[in-house]
Amino acid sequence: MPTSETSRETLCILGCGGFIGSHLTRALLNSGRYDIIGLDIDDSKIPDCLQHPLLTFVNANIYDSTLLKKHITQCDTVISLVALCNPALYNTIPLQVINSNFIQPLELVKICAELKKRLIHFSTCEVYGKTVQGLAGDALKNPNAPGNYILKEDESPNILGPVSAQRWSYASAKELLERVIYAYGAEGTLNYTIIRPFNFIGPRMDFIPGVDEEGIPRVLACFMDALMFKKPLKLVDGGENRRCFTSIYDAVDAIIRIVRLPKHANNQIFNIGNPNNEISIAGLAKKMMEIFLRITPSKTEPLPEIVHVSSKEFYGEGYEDSDRRIPDISKAQNLLGWVPKISLDEALTDAIHSYLQFYL
Ligand code: NAD
Ligand code: UGA
Secondary structure: OOOOOOOOEEEEEEOOOOHHHHHHHHHHHHHOOEEEEEEEOOOOOOOOOOOOOOEEEEEOOOOOHHHHHHHHHOOOEEEEOOOOOOHHHHOOOHHHHHHHHHHHHHHHHHHHHHHOOEEEEEOOHHHHEOHHHHHHHHHHOOOOOOOOOEEOOOOOOOEOOOOOOHHHHHHHHHHHHHHHHHHHHHHOOOOEEEEEEOOEEOOOOOOOEOOOEOOOOOHHHHHHHHHHOOOOEEEEHHHOOEEEOEEHHHHHHHHHHHHHOHHHHOOEEEEEOOHHHEEEHHHHHHHHHHHHHHHOOOOOOOOOOEEEEOHHHHHOOOOOOOOOOEEOOHHHHHHHOOOOOOOHHHHHHHHHHHHHHHHO
């Protein structure tokens, strides 16, 4: 195992072809500091990386534990990204969601503990659940009310909805795995870092329905689909819920610091998000329309309209939502020296440009 920041290290990136995985793998390869074994069943987001001399890409299903063990044996650190993580799946295929976010990665955690490999695992800000405003009701529905929404890794409660609201299948599975990882760490049998991302956005996020996959992607891709192909932008349940959208480039900067600084990052949970980029989903729709108009001035057709849909209509039975979640990022700031720098306007402009280039 390398002992200093300058020694060469082998990383095993599970899910290297996904949204976060593709950006992270590219940045790590560009740094020239790591040998990377990358596993994914899809390489369509990393064609430019496949021939890189520092990458060994393995097109394989990580649920094959013999194969997983073989590759993990060859590395120092495992970065685990594989998951079903689109909200449209949580209430429609909950068993598969629980399988991919708890049952399968549980095997991975055991392997890392047995082989004494460092594990950097991607959890989610969804473990905070409905958040305080959702529980307190109208009394706290002032978006400028202080304090209550700031979520701290080691203090805030995780409050999920009832079992019948299957939306929470994902958050429950992620949370239970966090508890398993934490317990291994507390026993001294695993060096880990848990990352809780807050709505990362950027180029090649998800898919465009009917173009490169079927289904409902996350909101950025839903709104890009609407803007590019002249369909209505749909606001679910009024679009009042709020998110802190975080540029994938700021996120990758944080993840690389975690990789490089095991002494500071080991056995810690980090919120990685941009508290300055909070916006309601209705606000996001408006902002994306403005930016789209600004960067495609030659287009003369009118922009599509914004319409309202119920969550039952959009996602089906059993969907519930988080109303507001703002990360406290002081831990990442103090231990990793990380602060996000990219504004929501910049992140959206970059993402919209890249969608237009790729799809039109
Ligand atoms: P993604 O869906 O884009 O990437 C997941 C990748 O895993 C895909 O490339 C997929 O092909 C691969 N994969 C799925 N099943 C596989 C299998 N059995 N074997 C091999 N590869 C398989 O997701 P993402 O947005 O990059 O998220 C990565 C991780 O971060 C997930 O664990 C997710 O829960 C977590 N996360 C992401 C965000 C975000 O803002 N993107 C927010 C919170 C949490
Ligand atoms: C996401 C996903 O669970 C994960 O990718 C991840 O773990 C986490 O949260 C994260 O990204 O940090 P969510 O924030 O609900 O969940 O992600 P989106 O699907 O992007 O939805 C955001 C909001 O937009 C929700 O309120 C949703 O109802 C709304 N929405 C979505 C619309 O109003 N219209 C749409 O067309 C799509």
